Amino acid sequence: MNSKNMNMIKLWWLPVFAMAWIILPTDSSYCSEAHYAYDDLGQLTAVVDPLSRRTEFTYDGMGNVSTIKDPENNTTTFTYEATYNRLATITDALSPANVTTFSYNDTARTTTITDPENKQTVIQYNTAGQPTSITDPLTHVTSFGYDAVGNLATTTDALGNVTTRYYDTVSRLPHLVDPRGALTRFSYDDVNRVTAIQDAMGGLTRFTYDYNGNLLTVTDAKNQTTAYTYDEMDRLKTRTDALSRTESYVYDKNGNLTTFTDRKSQQATFTYDALNRRTGATYPDSSVAFGYDAIGRLTSVSDSVGGNITWTYDTVSNGHHPRVQEATTPGTVTVEYDEIGRRLKLSATGQTDVTYTYDKNSRLKTVTQGSQTVTLAYDDAGRRTSLTYPNGVVTSYGYDNANRLLSIDHIKTPTTIEALTYQNDAAGNRIKLTRANAAASLIPIAVSSNSYDVANQQTQFNGVTQTFDANGNLTNDGTKTYTWDARNRLTAISGPSLSASFVYDGLGRRTSKTINSATTGFWYDGADVLAELAGTTPSATYIRSLSIDEPFIRKQSGGDEFYQTDVLGSTLALTDGTGTAQTTYTYEPFGKTTKTGASTNSFQYTGREDDGTGLSYYRSRYYHPGFQRFMGEDPIGFRGGDPNFYTYVSNNPMNRIDPRGEAIQLLTPDTYVDLSFIAYDLFQLAIDGRKNREENIFALGADVAGALTPGVTGLGLGVRAAKSADRINDAVKRAEDFLGKNPRVITNQHGDKIFLSEDGTKRMQFHINKTHPHESPHVHMDEKINGDWVKSGPIYPGGVPRR
Structure with missing residues (x-):
């Protein structure tokens, strides 16, 4: 047998022992061998991968998987209830006490999920089997209403804020009204592709497509057009920006x-x-x-x-x-x-x-x-409630019933180091901040005039001319000159009293910076700095959480520094070993910083690095707080969430962050609900057996789309209710075409989801929690041939390959 790249595939099958060997390819330098074993019922009982790692499976009398023992001899156990043959418990490999339990109603719908801490989430349904409410372990209720044909019409949070959706006669969503009454409009063509989105300010973004459904043009609210062409295999061939480059x-x-x-x-x-x-x-x-x-x-x-x-x-x-x-x-x-x-x-x-x-x-x-130990605590709904530092400082967090953060207090009894109080509007936007011991926010300087070209490059700032190269990188801001390499990474800055240079590794991580002859090296744990280096010797090391951009302690020869931060991860104060604030920071809304104190700490606004050059390093790009925008285009283009590739978090810095300089992170309550729906769909895909698989995979696609469209929450519920797969994104259809109708879901060690076909020979890997900082969120569609996985190239949302 030959694969498409002309590698010979060798397959052996021994029916007596119900075993198979697969080897790929014939080129010995890439030869891999895998073994599969089956029982008399044809159920897969063991897999031995090309590294000789063995995974074993056992089954109950109904053919359900009872145990999975991984190559490290860790066993996860599953039980099923007798009436509907639905999953009843999952016991993880750590302890028999770590059990997640599920219960069902008389139509086999999941009604309760009880976690290993014995905290329960309750789901109620209407007569059509659609969820009408989700009650979290703190008894906070999110409710859902539907129209006459089963589309999700309203979402009401625990505070009574309502998001409303209106549908046309074929169940497409033309109008979305958020809890403030702000209206977003959607238009469609005859094959249900979105052709226009009009935002609440009246800005209209338009889309055109070719006959194969490929995106041809995107025209923004300023009538600036980006155009695409494709080859005969529907692969992106060219992209032309609004300046015809x-x-x-x-x-x-x-x-x-x-x-x-x-x-x-x-x-x-x-x-x-x-x-x-x-x-x-x-x-x-x-x-x-x-x-x-x-x-x-x-x-x-x-x-x-x-x-x-x-x-x-x-x-x-x-x-x-x-x-x-x-x-x-x-x-x-x-x-x-x-x-x-x-x-x-x-x-x-x-x-x-x-x-x-x-x-x-x-x-x-x-x-x-x-x-030194840092201790974290959570409430029954999984929200962080406190963070206790080894210097005695305790940070406490307060929330409303809709999971919106209302307060952060940093206290070393009896002293309040800092106390923050937030006020939110009905849509969850932060509209007010009160800070106890400093100005809540500084006011940006007045700017007389700015000018922009059709590619959204800022050609004048406050009357000063700026220039860019053909790739959209700022090369001169009127006082400084910037140099970029062929991978669009900033390598040098020169200007009055400033000479700077930067070096990066093969993953795109910055490994050194030299500012006016002073060089600092960087040593990494994944995407975060583990240590700053003077030559090869650490000058400062960090203790961090598992979240990106959350340092707890900075250890250096002059004494340890402990980070007290705000909701965005911006450093408000650095306390010493006694819990006394030694350095404090105050920010303008877009991050221009005023520091009081002598610390050399560079992790400041949103937890990113202030270089002392007027720029902040946001991994994939550099950000200029004074200009309130990035220095170059978003490397993932429209997939970053904004048609303007230079804006910082869509000009919404009080509610959003962008730790990698690529994709906006917005965790409003509405998005929390979206993520809950996504988790619910993933969960259902994992436990439903052969029931409702098609329904859930399409619903998952809708919920992911909803999470990326502000205000569109729980779209999958409408899909699940109406079972109208034809109105879901074509990418989801292609996923089902590739995997088949009964995929299962597993999670890797980084927390990313992997969809695996029923026969175990095809998978879609969703790389969201990225191991390496050079990677954008992407999908691999892989096929197992002769025991080894043949990987596709990374597939990025929107079909545009990364450079």
């Missing part, structure tokens, strides 16, 4: 991007191995090589400018928990995981180990390094 894409026969030519006519080329894994990238000024192990895990990245990174993976068979080790020039960082994939320990060369503990619901409970 074009970038182009070329692919090989397997659909891998092989050549990208940017708007400066710089060409990047990419190579792949027989399994379609990217092995090399060559740019006009540098090159990168990638290595993998037998199951596709990244083992090395070698950057001609940024140096080498290697990864090794270890298993419990060697006498300890699974471990992943990353080695770079400063040393090694090793992360150890427990039986259910939670981080247990971080070990770094020359540093004391950091350990982590969790409650029964896998919420982070403590972070400890040496004698």
